[in-house]
Amino acid sequence: MINHIVLLKCRADIAEQQLSNLFCSLHDLVEKIPGLQSCTSGSNCSPEGMNRGYSHAFYMHFCSEQSRDAYLTHPQHEQVKLLIADALEKTKDNLLVMDF
Numbered sequence: 001m002i003n004h005i006v007l008l009k010c011r012a013d014i015a016e017q018q019l020s021n022l023f024c025s026l027h028d029l030v031e032k033i034p035g036l037q038s039c040t041s042g043s044n045c046s047p048e049g050m051n052r053g054y055s056h057a058f059y060m061h062f063c064s065e066q067s068r069d070a071y072l073t074h075p076q077h078e079q080v081k082l083l084i085a086d087a088l089e090k091t092k093d094n095l096l097v098m099d100f
Contacts, residue, residue, distance in 0.1 A: 007054040035067020
């Protein structure tokens with residue numbers, strides 16, 4: 001199993017509806033990409049102040065490395081990547097990805 005975590009630094013001026021559409025599109029991938037078992041997303045609500053500017057995150061659970069790898073180049077994922085890019089701050093460290 002592979003867990004895929006993505007942290008996002010979203011623009012301060014982004015509309016809630018745009019974020020909602022982005023996260024709905026991510027969740028919809030579960031039905032479209034074989035081996036993607038679940039997706040969870042949300043905004044930072046930690047009181048610790050250690051988020052380093054990352055405001056939102058999503059977590060995906062894949063049944064295997066192969067399913068994760070297929071997701072990375074899947075056409076539906078490519079479409080969602082455009083939504084993500086549009087939501088991000090225009091800085092070089094606006095996205096953090098970790099798989100384990």
